[in-house]
Amino acid sequence: MDDILLGLIGLTKAYPGVVANDDVSFDIKRGEVHALLGENGAGKSTLVKMIYGLVKPDSGAMTLNGATYTPTEPRAARASGVAMVFQHFSLFDALTVAENIALGMETPPKPRDLAQQIRNVSENYGLPLDPDRVVGTLSAGERQRVEIIRCLLQNPQLLIMDEPTSVLTPQEVSILFQTLRQLSAEGTAILYISHKLEEIRKLCDNATILRLGKKVATCIPRETTAREMAEMMVGSSFSAPSARARDLGEVALEVKGLSLPAPGAFGTPLRDISFTVRQGEVLGLGGVAGNGQDELLSALSGEQRSPAAMIRMHDVDIGALGPTARRDKGLLTGPEERLGHAAAPDMSLTENAVLTAARRENLLSRGFVNWGRAQSFAEKVIQTFDVRTPGAGTAARALSGGNLQKYVIGREILQQPNVLVVNQPTWGVDAAAAAAIRQALLDLAAQGAAIVVISQDLDELIEISDRFGALNEGRLSAIKPVQGLSIDEIGLMMGGAHDMEVAHA
Amino acid sequence: MIRLEKRPQPSKIWTVMTPVLAVFLTMIIGGVMFAILGKPPLEAIRTIFWDPLFNAQFASYTRPQLLVKAGPLILIAIGLSIGFRAGIWNIGAEGQYIMGAIFGAAAGLAFYPSDSFLIFPLMIMAGAFGGFVWAMIPAILRTAFRTNEILVSLMLVYVAEAVLASVSQNLLRNPEGMGFPGSRNLSQWDASANREIIANSGMHWGVLTAFVAVIFAYVLMTRHIQGFNIRLTGEAPRAARFAGVMPARIVIFCLGLSGMLAGMAGLFEVAGPAGQISIDFNSGYGFTAIIVAFLGRLHPVGILLAGLLMALTYIGGELAQLMLGVPGASIQLFQGMLLFFLLATDVFINFRLRIGQAEAA
Structure with a gap:
């Protein structure tokens, strides 16, 4: 068959202690959108790194256009027509769009020519972008456009996209999909990595599913249900969270007109945020990354103080209290960044238990740490939340992202909070672990805790929240009950309408 | 090809071993330095590290x-x-x-x-x-x-x-x-x-x-x-x-x-x-x-x-x-070398040395 663009034959790659890819073979046809599906740790990243020349396979072979393809480095891959948009952008905030793109090129053209090329590509593919804007002022969606245009300038035959929609609003997602469909119609193949199954059903022609490094199935997403695909990914059927508790108690947390200046040059100021959460209620706060989520969490955790009356718990002003005093009152938080914020990377899990639980779990006597008690609390978290680790003495950074997330969320939940605020509780966590974390949050709410979930995963918010609001540029939309909310309404709440009408008008 | 591979956890053995290794490297390079200065290297090392403690003549002082x-x-x-x-x-x-x-x-x-x-x-x-x-x-x-x-x-x-x-x-x-x-x-x-x-x-x-x-x-x-x-x-x-x-x-x-x-x-x-x-x-x-x-x-x-x-x-x-x-400055040089080698060998706490075939890029 001569319409095969890239063929993978028996690719295998082992790391010490783990086989990341085991005999993976499949073909990508010219002009198709091919989905690569799998849980965290299934080997998707290793596979695309091999295709992009970042990692060399232990055995197996690749062909591109029928010829042997052995990229030794990303530059060689790009020269052969393979381009990749990474999940995390590598852009310099202080430089303009054109300067950033020039930095990634082997031989950048003159600045004026490059700006013209950028304008041409952005018009052709409906990706509105001004080459002279400073990247620090762009939204996440616009930054992604910079990365995409950087790839498109190389006229790739294969474009690899690693979880491109995790930072986008629904409207931005639909723009991206139109661009990808146009590319595919012009003959560019796209390898699309995601675990958002509905998106894959809408966009992709074929799907390859990886589990534990092996190719376990292929399917045609349009003809397969999301549930079937999820079960292929996980290897067993998993349960959706059970119905939520409905009897709400009194108001546990009240935020009234919370306004704070931006913490740094690229931070977001909080503007007049108000909401209440009742006991037993889950409030979901959506929004695209960088619209004040981190800042709101810091304001609630006490890392960032505010005027006392702006944050109240059970009718007591707590805005001026620090994190320790707020924990004493039962307000616990779980930040988004696991390593370095929620946990100290080089400290053991036991030491990381002391980090937030020192006082509530009575781990101190006269200022001295009772390490025995700290260890048994850490072990309780490990056991209750099924954290896969050799023991409580393991350094936090040695845990995989999902396991560490289960640990840091579990650490807060086991402290029996009255109010729990979490940011991106299931970010980068595989489906089974994510379901377990969501269930634990719902159970906690059922026991009478008030819960605020800040997340960019709309499916997650709709699944577990009672009411929904969205952050946009540091402002909070009106808060509406989740029942009866349409995806268009949510998009508008997220402020996604901004900058959209230009595209595909 | 030699390359460094990040360890999943900091090595406990190397945390203890690097100061010892640094002392040995200092002795070796210090010996070379004394040899270049025209002093007997082994004797110089012995005078610095051994004699103050065990030489019958000086040790009491x-x-x-x-x-x-x-x-x-x-x-x-x-x-x-x-x-x-x-x-x-x-x-x-x-x-x-x-x-x-x-x-x-x-x-x-x-x-x-x-x-x-x-x-x-x-x-x-x-x-x-x-x-x-x-x-x-x-x-x-x-x-x-x-x-x-x-x-x-x-x-x-x-x-x-x-x-x-x-x-x-x-x-x-x-x-x-x-x-x-x-x-x-x-x-x-x-x-x-x-x-x-x-x-x-x-x-x-x-x-x-x-x-x-x-x-x-x-x-x-x-x-x-x-x-x-x-x-x-x-x-x-x-x-x-x-x-x-x-x-x-x-x-x-x-x-x-x-x-x-x-x-x-x-x-x-x-x-x-x-x-x-x-x-x-x-x-x-x-x-x-x-x-x-x-x-x-x-x-x-x-x-x-x-x-x-x-x-x-x-x-x-x-x-x-x-x-x-030997010149007075050589002692300061010795102490400086000690810190230098310690910082240099510290890399082994978080990385391990791999000798052999290289990964792509």
Whole structure:
């Protein structure tokens, strides 16, 4: 068959202690959108790194256009027509769009020519972008456009996209999909990595599913249900969270007109945020990354103080209290960044238990740490939340992202909070672990805790929240009950309408 | 092809092994250096590392010197190590050491020639206070104006040296000293002398304080929440703020404590081995203690051993100057090499060496 663009034959790659890819073979046809599906740790990243020349396979072979393809480095891959948009952008905030793109090129053209090329590509593919804007002022969606245009300038035959929609609003997602469909119609193949199954059903022609490094199935997403695909990914059927508790108690947390200046040059100021959460209620706060989520969490955790009356718990002003005093009152938080914020990377899990639980779990006597008690609390978290680790003495950074997330969320939940605020509780966590974390949050709410979930995963918010609001540029939309909310309404709440009408008008 | 691979966890073995490896590399390269200088390398190494302890001819003099030199190094390094664990870089212990000596000596001399037994304890407190005050300058500037404590504390060393020169010629000059600069000799005045606790052992009150400081630091860093907060601040500042640690308090605590210990070291020195405040009183203990702190892995027990080792290079170096005529600067070179090799071999704590086929790119 001569319409095969890239063929993978028996690719295998082992790391010490783990086989990341085991005999993976499949073909990508010219002009198709091919989905690569799998849980965290299934080997998707290793596979695309091999295709992009970042990692060399232990055995197996690749062909591109029928010829042997052995990229030794990303530059060689790009020269052969393979381009990749990474999940995390590598852009310099202080430089303009054109300067950033020039930095990634082997031989950048003159600045004026490059700006013209950028304008041409952005018009052709409906990706509105001004080459002279400073990247620090762009939204996440616009930054992604910079990365995409950087790839498109190389006229790739294969474009690899690693979880491109995790930072986008629904409207931005639909723009991206139109661009990808146009590319595919012009003959560019796209390898699309995601675990958002509905998106894959809408966009992709074929799907390859990886589990534990092996190719376990292929399917045609349009003809397969999301549930079937999820079960292929996980290897067993998993349960959706059970119905939520409905009897709400009194108001546990009240935020009234919370306004704070931006913490740094690229931070977001909080503007007049108000909401209440009742006991037993889950409030979901959506929004695209960088619209004040981190800042709101810091304001609630006490890392960032505010005027006392702006944050109240059970009718007591707590805005001026620090994190320790707020924990004493039962307000616990779980930040988004696991390593370095929620946990100290080089400290053991036991030491990381002391980090937030020192006082509530009575781990101190006269200022001295009772390490025995700290260890048994850490072990309780490990056991209750099924954290896969050799023991409580393991350094936090040695845990995989999902396991560490289960640990840091579990650490807060086991402290029996009255109010729990979490940011991106299931970010980068595989489906089974994510379901377990969501269930634990719902159970906690059922026991009478008030819960605020800040997340960019709309499916997650709709699944577990009672009411929904969205952050946009540091402002909070009106808060509406989740029942009866349409995806268009949510998009508008997220402020996604901004900058959209230009595209595909 | 040789390459480095990141370890999933820091290696415990290498944490202990790198100082030993650094000492060996220093010996080897030091030997090469002596050979180039035309001195017999093995003999030079032996004179530095072996003779001070075991040579029948010198050991009775040099062995007590080991504790005399190690005492201040350990005391200062313990204070520095606590700040270093929090990422607070007090480079100016030398200045705090000088100010401690001046404050302590002044407090004693104010009561000359009383023979009250309270004078020596008063001097210790005054010495600690002097070092504390000098360290509070970078601490307050950092917390209030976000200045860099490395630069401020370092520059204050030179200010302290100027103060030292001034007081030894004016304020604290011995009125019976026939106009020579320098204070009265504190070690010859009963009430102020920092005596040996055990005769001819070198064990004076400052050495005892250093040992107590080792135990105190060990308990603080491993058992107490304040020690935990200090380590947390150093390893993950954002996590520390999340845990409720106030960064400003940690800065004040760490700089204050290291200043106090350096000030006490200065007082014990001026009231004992040095005897008097003079223009050239300070001898670089405050800077060498930085090497001691790192060589000891910022761990109290490690610092104890590193302090003794560094004292050995001081004494052995002097001996080598005397016996073999090696230049005085070669000892400083030796100490510098020790830190250099330690930092260089430290990479093995977090990385392992792989020799063989390379990965793509």
